[in-house]
Amino acid sequence: MTMITLFNLFITVLVYLFTRFLSKRYQSPLTNPVFLSTVIIIAILLMAHVSYDEYVPAKNMLTFLLGPATVALALPIYKNRDILSKYLSAAFIGLFFGSVMTILSAVILAKIFHFSKVIILSFTVKSVTVPVATEIGKIVNGNLSLIAAVVIITGMIGAMFGLKFLQWFKIDHPFARGLSIGTIAHGIGTAEAVKEGEIQGAVAGAAMGIAAVLTSFVIPYIIPYLL
DSSP states (O other), rough: OHHHHHHHHHHHHHHHHHHHHHHHHSOOGGGHHHHHHHHHHHHHHHHHHHHHHHHHHHHHHHHHHHHHHHTTHHHHHHHHHHHHTTTTTHHHHHHHHHHHHHHHHHHHHHTTTTTTTHHHHHHHHTOOOOOHHHHHHHHOOOHHHHHHHHHHHHHHHHHHHHHHHHHHHOOOOOOHHHHHHHHHHHHHHHHHHHOOHHHHOOOOOOHHHHHHEEEHHHHHHHHHOOO
């Protein structure tokens, strides 16, 4: 392991811990750890003249941990399986319409701004977790780099403002809040839902996975009609 990789790992972990501390002390969408740490890390790497290629080895080590972290979401889902079963029918209906609306809203907004077909196709998977979104992108011929960027930005916005938005509309049921965030903001939003409560985190984790499956089935069929 090179010194530059060690430096990148150290900076990434240190900045994230710092932003976690700030988010607990000063609760604001702008102090969201994922958003704030991303901004700070980019600034540090630019000032240190560290290129993206040099950062990739550290990034790969950290993203490898996403696998175990995602699997770990199965524990709260299992512990709260009774409440998931109780609202299963309503949850599936909400997931289906939520997944379809995320696709429709992306296409409508992209057409309003007269974006190209490739950009529109890339936007349709904005609410699906990155690994699934990129695979769908290959099927619909979207731009994979743009897809990754849009998915991450969508997750950040959902994590920063999603729960606040639900609060403004007086949506306070833990199941509904978790379902909404998991459907539209995938893993990044789910991480925020976990911090709010175990039920919210469990439902968001389940919603994230099911929404990804639903979207992968729905998009190939509805995209030809939307374009």
